[in-house]
Amino acid sequence: MDLPQEVHIFTVSLTAPFVLYGMNNISAFQEPLVVLALGGIALLTVLFLAHLSVRHIKTVDPLFYVFALFSFTCVVGLTNALEQDGYIAGFMGFYMRKGEPYLSTAYAIMMSYWDGVVHFILLLLMVHHMFRGKPFRNLALFWAGSMIANQLVFIPGIVIGKHGKNIYPAFWRNTPFLLLPIWAAAKLLHRPRELPIITADKIAAEQKKGLFSRPIDLLLTVGLLGTMAFTIFRGFVVLECPLDNCFTYIYQYEPYLKDNVGFPKVMMLVFLFYALPLLAAFVCGLYIPGCTWMLDWTMIFAGALAQAQWCHIGASLHSRTPFTYRVPRDVWRVVMTLNVLYMVLPLILALRCHTRAAFFLKAVPQGQANDKKKK
Numbered sequence: 051m052d053l054p055q056e057v058h059i060f061t062v063s064l065t066a067p068f069v070l071y072g073m074n075n076i077s078a079f080q081e082p083l084v085v086l087a088l089g090g091i092a093l094l095t096v097l098f099l100a101h102l103s104v105r106h107i108k109t110v111d112p113l114f115y116v117f118a119l120f121s122f123t124c125v126v127g128l129t130n131a132l133e134q135d136g137y138i139a140g141f142m143g144f145y146m147r148k149g150e151p152y153l154s155t156a157y158a159i160m161m162s163y164w165d166g167v168v169h170f171i172l173l174l175l176m177v178h179h180m181f182r183g184k185p186f187r188n189l190a191l192f193w194a195g196s197m198i199a200n201q202l203v204f205i206p207g208i209v210i211g212k213h214g215k216n217i218y219p220a221f222w223r224n225t226p227f228l229l230l231p232i233w234a235a236a237k238l239l240h241r242p243r244e245l246p247i248i249t250a251d252k253i254a255a256e257q258k259k260g261l262f263s264r265p266i267d268l269l270l271t272v273g274l275l276g277t278m279a280f281t282i283f284r285g286f287v288v289l290e291c292p293l294d295n296c297f298t299y300i301y302q303y304e305p306y307l308k309d310n311v312g313f314p315k316v317m318m319l320v321f322l323f324y325a326l327p328l329l330a331a332f333v334c335g336l337y338i339p340g341c342t343w344m345l346d347w348t349m350i351f352a353g354a355l356a357q358a359q360w361c362h363i364g365a366s367l368h369s370r371t372p373f374t375y376r377v378p379r380d381v382w383r384v385v386m387t388l389n390v391l392y393m394v395l396p397l398i399l400a401l402r403c404h405t406r407a408a409f410f411l412k413a414v415p416q417g418q419a420n421d422k423k424k425k
Contacts, residue, residue: 056174058100060174062122063122063124063125065122066125071140071141074145075140082219085219086219090223111180127165128166130145145220148220150220155365157311157362160360160365161361164360169197176193187244188244194238196354198228198354201227202324203320208312256406256409257409264409270402275333278330281321283295285321285326288314288315303385304366305374317361325354340411345407345410349400352396352399363386363390363393
């Protein structure tokens with residue numbers, strides 16, 4: 051009996067630690083260009099093994115190969131996180147020296163945990179659903195948003211941070227890890243949405259309600275406006291705004307924002323220039339009925355903010371971050387509350403859009419929802 055595809059992917063992914071262990075203990079494999087070449091060979095081998103597991107299937111979704119590739123790198127990421135935190139040893143030493151030394155930073159460690167746990171589970175679930183004819187579009191959009199946010203912060207952060215003068219050829223392996231999720235998201239957005247079956251009468255009734263008649267949407271709107279204000283404020287803080295409030299915040303509340311690794315500064319700028327316009331669009335989507343795009347973009351945004359905030363919160367507390375840049379104990383609750391709310395609100399918004407989607411669906415033209423017309 052053939053094993054399920056997700057089992058094949060899981061098995062292939064678990065070979066990652068053995069590959070890393072071998073490379074770590076063979077000196078010939080530890081030159082910068084060799085590290086990059088062997089990394090490429092390993093990924094091509096994963097794609098070949100993935101192809102062998104589906105060779106008997108006539109039509110295979112091309113996203114399967116993307117998911118297989120990233121499943122392998124997720125295990126590599128988890129191996130890195132566990133070694134950097136001292137739980138295992140003997141796997142990543144060569145890669146820290148001649149590959150990507152910035153993977154030992156607090157931000158990269160938290161990123162690796164997210165890859166190795168959240169992304170890995172999502173990928174296996176998506177492969178499981180794909181080959182059983184179950185919908186996986188929403189899961190994939192969440193994953194794509196998370197991956198895109200990951201690389202939008204990680205790649206520029208490497209270049210402008212303290213590791214920018216110590217970049218090896220292995221740095222370029224991050225390029226496909228940005229481009230492939232963007233391609234996957236574009237492909238998914240062109241596929242039919244997984245819409246619930248809702249009667250035309252119910253859609254019309256829901257869309258007649260004003261914002262004040264929808265208390266949950268009103269609270270979400272207020273929350274989004276507060277999130278926008280916090281996004282602008284932290285953007286100004288990392289841009290070294292001379293206002294007293296900005297100076298006080300970066301020194302007394304979130305000193306991690308001035309850590310010279312570069313990741314926190316890039317993240318706040320990504321929020322300012324990319325998240326802020328989306329937040330404004332979501333406010334409009336909660337006010338104007340029929341914005342079907344809300345169903346997709348809230349899911350992408352939820353994945354992006356969840357990943358980014360996990361890394362930001364974790365890195366600001368991690369022991370690899372110098373003590374002077376960690377969150378001060380006397381304001382720990384305030385800072386954590388603000389950051390957790392910043393992460394949770396997009397998740398609640400995406401959940402609201404998908405559990406009660408009537409307000410966001412296209413209205414049926416007048417007359418077609420009439421009982422006599424339907425008869």
